[in-house]
Amino acid sequence: MSLSLYQSTVQCYEQTISALLTCLNKGRKFCADNNINRNKLTDSRLHESMLPLHFQIITMVHFSEGAIKAAEKGVVGGPDMALEFDYDGLQAYLESSLVRIGAFEASEINALAGGEVIFTYEGIILPFTTEDFFVTYALPNFYFHATVAYSILRSLGVPVGIANYIGRVKTTPSLNIATQSHQYTGAEYLNFLEELSSS
Numbered sequence: 096m097s098l099s100l101y102q103s104t105v106q107c108y109e110q111t112i113s114a115l116l117t118c119l120n121k122g123r124k125f126c127a128d129n130n131i132n133r134n135k136l137t138d139s140r141l142h143e144s145m146l147p148l149h150f151q152i153i154t155m156v157h158f159s160e161g162a163i164k165a166a167e168k169g170v171v172g173g174p175d176m177a178l179e180f181d182y183d184g185l186q187a188y189l190e191s192s193l194v195r196i197g198a199f200e201a202s203e204i205n206a207l208a209g210g211e212v213i214f215t216y217e218g219i220i221l222p223f224t225t226e227d228f229f230v231t232y233a234l235p236n237f238y239f240h241a242t243v244a245y246s247i248l249r250s251l252g253v254p255v256g257i258a259n260y261i262g263r264v265k266t267t268p269s270l271n272i273a274t275q276s277h278q279y280t281g282a283e284y285l286n287f288l289e290e291l292s293s294s
Contacts, residue, residue, distance in 0.1 A: 101204040104229050108159040111241050112193045114262030118248050118255045119186045125253045133182040139247050151244035152185050153178050155237055156192045162233035166207045166225050173216045258288030
């Protein structure tokens with residue numbers, strides 16, 4: 096059975112954004128424990144040629160919530176480079192976006208299938224079907240910037256590991272596994288990874 100548009104977009108966005116919010120919370124605690132001004136993290140980069148954490152979070156929102164809005168309108172441009180947040184504001188921006196993404200009904204998102212999205216930016220025009228826009232453009236961009244955001248925090252010493260990047264996976268109990276075997280839920284597996292990374 097193929098995934099619905101809702102499953103391949105909203106559910107993916109919710110999992111990764113929730114995970115990144117955990118990373119930002121860990122960044123907040125790390126700064127408090129080490130007497131570091133957390134606002135310095137917003138301007139931190141993996142390399143001088145790359146854009147800072149602030150841009151990575153803004154762009155995550157652009158290619159998640161913004162991508163859904165683009166699919167509704169049929170057109171999308173680049174992220175809003177005029178936005179300016181301190182660390183707390185950046186985290187609140189991502190949190191509020193997650194709430195709005197979670198408010199979408201599956202029927203709303205699935206109804207967007209079969210449409211088109213036109214990307215236009217500085218003279219570049221890329222026409223997509225809605226499905227191709229998400230699968231080949233919005234989602235790869237979203238995951239790239241999520242990865243860079245995670246990597247910036249990790250490079251600064253924030254104690255995040257793979258559990259904090261993956262987040263809570265969605266499991267479904269199987270009838271093909273012996274009843275005496277414990278089948279982990281997504282929450283249990285996340286706790287297992289957390290314990291593994293801290294041992």
